[in-house]
């Protein structure tokens with residue numbers, strides 16, 4: 001008994017140390033934004049299993065997750081990046097501040113897509129609940145709409161590549177809210193990646 005308690009306590013301490021190490025001992029605003037990013041990472045992880053059909057579809061979970069992402073996007077995100085705040089273990093690139101407009105646009109895009117995901121939560125998956133294999137396929141393809149043919153009612157929405165380009169105009173929120181949840185989820189995920197590939201140092 002005593003041993004077991006000690007083991008749990010030990011695990012807790014180790015867990016804490018691992019978390020601190022993961023952030024490389026970051027403090028202040030750098031730690032704050034890492035924590036915010038991690039919170040979004042956790043949401044994306046749990047929503048991924050839903051979008052792939054590996055977990056039962058639950059609109060409320062999707063809505064809540066979208067809300068968490070939204071709370072860390074837009075201005076909430078950009079205000080965690082005061083000019084040249086690259087102390088210690090930060091993986092932020094200096095390009096953030098020489099391309100601030102683009103960085104801001106991506107943060108706003110995340111807000112837009114997260115809001116749309118919240119609204120689209122009730123739409124469910126493109127191929128219906130339980131279509132695991134298909135869901136997976138759409139995750140991989142990065143575009144659920146592709147295989148939906150005319151569902152989105154127009155070719156322009158299909159070419160997501162163009163749409164995710166940072167200079168492209170924002171999509172119409174009403175239109176986004178009509179999308180299957182996994183489709184808009186992919187757009188959220190692509191926004192994370194777009195910003196990371198440009199503004200975050202690659203992990204060694």
Ligand SMILES: [Cu+2]
Pocket residue numbers: 022023024026034
């Ligand atoms: Cu970190």
